[in-house]
Amino acid sequence: QVQLVQSGAEVKKPGASVKVSCKVSGYTLTELSMHWVRQAPGKGLEWMGGFDPEDGETIYAQKFQGRVTMTEDTSTDTAYMELSSLRSEDTAVYYCATMVSSGYYYDYWGQGTLVTVSS
Amino acid sequence: QSALTQPASVSGSPGQSITISCTGTSSDVGGYNYVSWYQQHPGKAPKLMIYEVSNRPSGVSNRFSGSKSGNTASLTISGLQAEDEADYYCSSYTSSSTSRVFGGGTKLTVL
Numbered sequence: 398q399v400q401l402v403q404s405g406a407e408v409k410k411p412g413a414s415v416k417v418s419c420k421v422s423g424y425t426l427t428e429l430s431m432h433w434v435r436q437a438p439g440k441g442l443e444w445m446g447g448f449d450p451e452d453g454e455t456i457y458a459q460k461f462q463g464r465v466t467m468t469e470d471t472s473t474d475t476a477y478m479e480l481s482s483l484r485s486e487d488t489a490v491y492y493c494a495t496m497v498s499s500g501y502y503y504d505y506w507g508q509g510t511l512v513t514v515s516s
Numbered sequence: 517q518s519a520l521t522q523p524a525s526v527s528g529s530p531g532q533s534i535t536i537s538c539t540g541t542s543s544d545v546g547g548y549n550y551v552s553w554y555q556q557h558p559g560k561a562p563k564l565m566i567y568e569v570s571n572r573p574s575g576v577s578n579r580f581s582g583s584k585s586g587n588t589a590s591l592t593i594s595g596l597q598a599e600d601e602a603d604y605y606c607s608s609y610t611s612s613s614t615s616r617v618f619g620g621g622t623k624l625t626v627l
Contacts, residue, residue, distance in 0.1 A: 432616070434562075441519065441621040442554070442562065442605050444614065458614050492561060501609040501616065502552035502567040509561055 399423045401493050401507035408513045414481040417510045419493030421474040430496065431476040432503065433467060435489040443489075445478070450499065483514045520545065520606055520619035527625040533594040536622045538606030539587060544617055546587035550609035553582055553591045556621075557602045565604075566591060593624070601626040 404418040421429065432447025446457035446467055455467050466479045476493055491510045494503035521539040528534040538545065538553075545551055551569045554562035564573050566582035569589060579594045589608070593600055606619040 434618075442556075442607075442618040444607075444616040444618060447616075449615065456613075456615050494562075500567065501548075501550035502564060502607070503554075503562075504564045504567070504573055506561040506563075 399429070399495065399497060399505040401495065401505055403491075403493060403507040403510045406511040406513070408515065409483050411484055411514055411516055413483050413514075414479060415483060415512050416477055416479040417491050417493075417512070419476040419478075419507050421476070421495075424497065426469050426471050426474045426476060428497075430499075431467070431469065432494050433465075433478045434492045434494055434503075436492070436509075437486070437489040440489075445491075447494075480512075483512075485514050488512065488514045520608060520617055522604075522606060522619040522622045524620070525623045525625065527627055528593075528596045529627045530596050530598065532596050533592060534596060534624065535593075536591045536604055536606075536624070538589040538591070538608075538619050540589075540608055540610075540617070541587055543612055544608040544610035545584065545589050545606075547611060548609050549584070551582065551584060551589040552607045553580075553589075554605045554607065555600075555602045556605065562605065596626050598626050600624060 400422045402420045430448045433445040468477045493507040549569045553566040555565050556562045569584045570582040581592045604622045610617045
């Protein structure tokens with residue numbers, strides 16, 4: 398059983414950066430492919446990017462390229478998502494999500510981290 | 517990459533069946549059997565209900581079923597129950613640079 402525990406809510410000013418963490422337990426990070434999905438208030442789910450085991454690389458949605466960086470610390474089984482040059486439209490709940498077996502679906506999700514961008 | 521197209525809302529009475537559609541293109545829904553469906557209650561994280569078009573994860577009620585025809589996938593919920601009231605999202609692998617795409621979501625109301 399995988400558990401994903403995310404860091405707490407953040408309030409940031411426009412132009413700043415935010416780094417959200419996702420701690421894995423039950424499996425090691427190297428056994429998983431971690432992805433990140435966000436959800437603006439009252440809106441739908443939006444895929445941001447994640448690790449592609451077929452290529453061995455992290456891929457990002459075009460919309461976020463240049464502004465997002467996803468990293469992993471395998472020594473602590475913690476994944477990170479950093480988003481820079483924040484604007485008000487980035488206000489959202491950010492989820493880490495993963496799958497145990499190889500596939501294109503997410504059977505485990507973190508609890509979500511609310512990031513509020515406000516001056 | 518445009519989101520997959522879902523109806524904004526559907527409704528049904530307890531005991532009835534409803535179907536939620538999810539329309540994409542040959543680059544995503546129509547081209548791969550990698551459609552998944554998620555249920556999300558207010559303030560909660562999404563929960564996987566169907567993967568790879570029609571497979572149910574362990575613990576998900578067999579009242580939930582999935583199918584696909586051409587570029588359109590469907591989620592059917594039979595024997596509607598009050599606790600089924602939630603938002604439902606489809607997702608698919610896509611051959612575009614985006615790799616994954618979600619539908620806009622459908623709000624299910626149990627009358």
